[in-house]
Amino acid sequence: xxxxxxxxxxxxxxxxEKRFKHVLGVEKxxxxxxxxxxxxxxxASIAALTHDYAKERSQADFFAVIDSEGLDxxxxxxxxxxxxxxxxxxxxERELGINDTDILHAIIVHTTGAxxxxxxxxxxxxxxxxxxxxxxxxxxxxxxxxxxxxDAAVAYETKQxxxxxxxxxxxxxPKTIETYNRWVAQKQ
Ligand code: DGI
Ligand code: FE
Ligand code: FE
Ligand code: FE
Numbered sequence: 001x002x003x004x005x006x007x008x009x010x011x012x013x014x015x016x017e018k019r020f021k022h023v024l025g026v027e028k029x030x031x032x033x034x035x036x037x038x039x040x041x042x043x044a045s046i047a048a049l050t051h052d053y054a055k056e057r058s059q060a061d062f063f064a065v066i067d068s069e070g071l072d073x074x075x076x077x078x079x080x081x082x083x084x085x086x087x088x089x090x091x092x093e094r095e096l097g098i099n100d101t102d103i104l105h106a107i108i109v110h111t112t113g114a115x116x117x118x119x120x121x122x123x124x125x126x127x128x129x130x131x132x133x134x135x136x137x138x139x140x141x142x143x144x145x146x147x148x149x150x151d152a153a154v155a156y157e158t159k160q161x162x163x164x165x166x167x168x169x170x171x172x173x174p175k176t177i178e179t180y181n182r183w184v185a186q187k188q
Contacts, residue, residue, distance in 0.1 A: 015052065023048065026052075026131045027049055029126075030045065031048070039120050039123050043103055044127075046100070047102075047120065051128060053088060059080075059083075071086075075087065102120050103120070105120075113125050113179030114179055122153075158179050
């Protein structure tokens, strides 16, 4: 479709060839997961195409958005890994003219997940992890889980990501822990 082609070209112009390939892979995975889970395939396509739109932007660009949108100043203590979704969604809205709050929310939570996730949020969160270009230990297990149960895939991805971050002694964004507590941890 014409609108999609225009969006694809705009997104492509803002990133490396490698990242653009990843974005197209996420779109493919997201459209399938959307279809399987009764989620809007069109929203899944748009959210997937734009989820990493801001990944190659400068710290100054993110700080300007944090200030102008009145976002939590503590965000400045984090890094691109957190900013490109949480803050990047505002750049998607401004620069790509995407106003759909379901899509923008899926972009905001695509890296960390959230305690409250809509089916579209889950589709993008999981598609980002299992897209065809991903190759890491556990990706095939994640793909198999995603085929049978989206929530199980959310839980697996969350646990693996947290374990990976802890292994390299990275700082854990509080929302990542909230995601773990909601989707992985058992009350005991
Ligand atoms: O943008 P992508 O590489 O496609 O994927 P992503 O947005 O899911 O993740 C980007 C990176 O963010 C990935 O290496 C894991 C990392 N990340 C996720 N949660 C946290 C985090 N990094 C830190 N420091 N803290 C987190 O809580
Ligand atoms: Fe642009
Ligand atoms: Fe991302
Ligand atoms: Fe991504």
